[in-house]
Amino acid sequence: MRYAWVIFPAALLLIEPRVASAQLTSLRVGTNSPASTEAVLFSIAKDAGIL
Amino acid sequence: MIYIAGGTLSMQALVGRSLDFMCTGGTPFIYAYLEGVQGKIIGGVNNRLPYGFVSLASIKTPAQLKGKRIGISRFGSTDDFAVKLALAQFGLNPKTDVSITQVGGAATRLTALQAGSIDAAVLTLGLVQIAQKNGLNLLLDFIEKDIEYQQVAVVARDDMLKARADVVRRFMKAYSEGIRYYKSQKEVAIRKTMAKLLTNDRSIGEFDYNQRVRALPDDAKPTIKGMQLALDDIAKDNPKARNLTISQLVDLSFLP
Numbered sequence: 054m055r056y057a058w059v060i061f062p063a064a065l066l067l068i069e070p071r072v073a074s075a076q077l078t079s080l081r082v083g084t085n086s087p088a089s090t091e092a093v094l095f096s097i098a099k100d101a102g103i104l
Numbered sequence: 105m106i107y108i109a110g111g112t113l114s115m116q117a118l119v120g121r122s123l124d125f126m127c128t129g130g131t132p133f134i135y136a137y138l139e140g141v142q143g144k145i146i147g148g149v150n151n152r153l154p155y156g157f158v159s160l161a162s163i164k165t166p167a168q169l170k171g172k173r174i175g176i177s178r179f180g181s182t183d184d185f186a187v188k189l190a191l192a193q194f195g196l197n198p199k200t201d202v203s204i205t206q207v208g209g210a211a212t213r214l215t216a217l218q219a220g221s222i223d224a225a226v227l228t229l230g231l232v233q234i235a236q237k238n239g240l241n242l243l244l245d246f247i248e249k250d251i252e253y254q255q256v257a258v259v260a261r262d263d264m265l266k267a268r269a270d271v272v273r274r275f276m277k278a279y280s281e282g283i284r285y286y287k288s289q290k291e292v293a294i295r296k297t298m299a300k301l302l303t304n305d306r307s308i309g310e311f312d313y314n315q316r317v318r319a320l321p322d323d324a325k326p327t328i329k330g331m332q333l334a335l336d337d338i339a340k341d342n343p344k345a346r347n348l349t350i351s352q353l354v355d356l357s358f359l360p
Binding site (some may be wrong): 086 | 105106107108110111114118124126127128149150154177209210211228230256258271278279281282283285286292293297300301320
């Protein structure tokens with residue numbers, strides 16, 4: 054049981070490939086103003102882990 | 105996020121694949137579409153005109169704008185459209201009564217106003233506050249007029265929508281969640297707004313947020329009415345626009 058914390062996540066990645074491939078996608082988003090609504094929104098959403 | 109001044113240039117960056125998505129105005133997008141850009145508006149960011157028409161302190165009435173220089177970012181941009189809208193409200197002709205010159209983005213236009221190299225300009229709301237604090241005159245507040253207009257939309261190329269539809273859907277889902285977060289976490293948003301505007305003045309950040317939050321749609325949808333307004337305006341001078349329909353320009357299928 055002492056190695057369960059290693060074995061369980063490894064087994065999960067083998068059983069459920071989507072977990073293994075849950076990759077971060079980097080997207081380039083343009084804005085016309087550095088202080089725009091979208092600049093603020095995406096910035097705080099990123100800080101909060103939404104994006 | 106990548107900052108590109110003016111809608112026309114930013115559409116070029118999107119077409120040139122320097123960007124995956126572009127948050128830009130309905131007007132520059134329609135012009136780009138007419139020039140052959142294959143893309144769609146897939147979400148709305150700012151469905152009102154969050155602008156103020158600002159002039160030098162010496163210009164106190166719209167009539168005093170006659171013969172004066174008005175700064176815009178680029179011809180065909182959203183602020184160019186907003187200037188024409190304001191001049192129509194003032195009863196002035198953009199071709200004969202004033203001189204419209206390409207100056208640069210909103211911050212550059214404010215600097216140009218303060219230096220006296222232009223007499224008036226349309227500025228975003230946070231900058232309107234700064235302009236007023238520096239003695240410039242607000243001649244027209246577009247938010248008060250509550251005109252529906254696609255000031256900023258999320259735009260993507262058709263090839264991106266086809267080849268990476270799943271990524272686009274996930275992005276729009278995250279964007280929708282971002283809207284809910286922005287609207288519910290007012291303090292966080294105001295602090296970030298102040299940082300972006302490079303100001304310690306909370307009243308500027310709060311004013312900017314309060315105006316923007318009204319123009320940001322809860323459901324992330326663009327404004328069809330606002331798109332039609334822009335399309336009708338373009339169609340006055342561009343016959344090709346008369347055959348365009350909103351369904352050719354907007355795709356709502358990526359929204360959650």
